Amino acid sequence: MLIEQxxxxxxxxxxxxxxxxxxxxxxxxxxxxxxxxxxxxxxxASAVTAVRQALRDRGVPDTDVTxxxxxxxxxxxxxxxxxxxxxxxxxxxxxxxxxxLDIVEAVVVAVIAAGAEEIQGVxxxxxxxxxxxxxxxxxxxxxxxEKAETxxxxxxxxxxxxxxxxxxxxxxxxxxxxxxASTAADSGSMNFAPGQLTLTASVTLGFxxxx
Numbered sequence: 001m002l003i004e005q006x007x008x009x010x011x012x013x014x015x016x017x018x019x020x021x022x023x024x025x026x027x028x029x030x031x032x033x034x035x036x037x038x039x040x041x042x043x044x045a046s047a048v049t050a051v052r053q054a055l056r057d058r059g060v061p062d063t064d065v066t067x068x069x070x071x072x073x074x075x076x077x078x079x080x081x082x083x084x085x086x087x088x089x090x091x092x093x094x095x096x097x098x099x100x101l102d103i104v105e106a107v108v109v110a111v112i113a114a115g116a117e118e119i120q121g122v123x124x125x126x127x128x129x130x131x132x133x134x135x136x137x138x139x140x141x142x143x144x145x146e147k148a149e150t151x152x153x154x155x156x157x158x159x160x161x162x163x164x165x166x167x168x169x170x171x172x173x174x175x176x177x178x179x180x181a182s183t184a185a186d187s188g189s190m191n192f193a194p195g196q197l198t199l200t201a202s203v204t205l206g207f208x209x210x211x
Contacts, residue, residue: 008163008208009155011148015139018196019132021124024104026096028111029118033075037088040072044090047115054114055096058107064097093120101194124194136201137167144205157209164206 030051032043055065075089096111098104101124108119126132152159 008206009148009151009157009159010164010204010206011144011151012168012202012204013140013142013144013147014169014200014202015136015141015143016198016200017132017136017139018198019126019128021101021126021194021197022099023125023127024098024101024194025123025125026098026104026107026111027093027120027123028096028116029091029093029120030116031089031091031118033087033089035087037072037090040088040090044070044092048092050114051094051111051116054110055107058103058110059100060096060098060107064099066095067092068095069093104194124197126197129199132197132199133201136199137203140201140203141165141205144203148205148207152207152209160208160210162205163208164204166204166206167201168204169200169202 028051030044030047032040032047034040034043052062052065056062070090070092072088072090075086076083077086078084094116096107098107104122108122112119149159
């Protein structure tokens with residue numbers, strides 16, 4: 001391959017840092033269906049009130065509960081000419097931050113019992129994302145420099161100063177979704193295991209060649 005404008009040495013590096021999550025984000029939804037739209041709205045509002053109270057009872061403050069979307073639409077059963085009108089379905093979606101990881105399972109059970117029949121997901125996260133990401137970027141830069149030094153040595157040249165830096169993976173976070181494993185098959189007890197969060201960074205460094 002012909003290099004039309006040779007200018008130095010380019011090397012990529014990748015850094016990976018793992019950390020423990022310090023909170024969980026629970027995404028849930030409440031659905032209620034009725035023949036009349038106002039009745040569907042009223043039933044959904046009652047269920048939402050019950051879910052919010054269940055969260056308070058588990059120590060989750062209102063400030064950690066976010067209503068993401070509320071919608072109402074016609075609900076049908078079946079397809080094509082055989083389908084029949086079921087009613088008006090009202091849906092309310094929420095995200096809940098649970099700061100204490102040891103109560104995540106209890107929170108999920110409580111909101112389901114209160115009327116949230118749909119748990120869309122439980123995602124673990126860290127409030128140290130920026131700090132951990134910075135550590136990963138520093139490791140990526142060190143890896144790129146080490147690779148460039150190896151290339152320069154093999155080529156019999158001296159590595160000059162950095163003339164180009166490119167963040168090639170700005171969104172390399174890898175959130176860990178919940179793992180639910182049965183701890184007692186007979187009782188149906190479930191255990192939420194958060195595991196670890198892995199954050200990555202990739203960079204490309206360009207170096208001049210010292211004469």
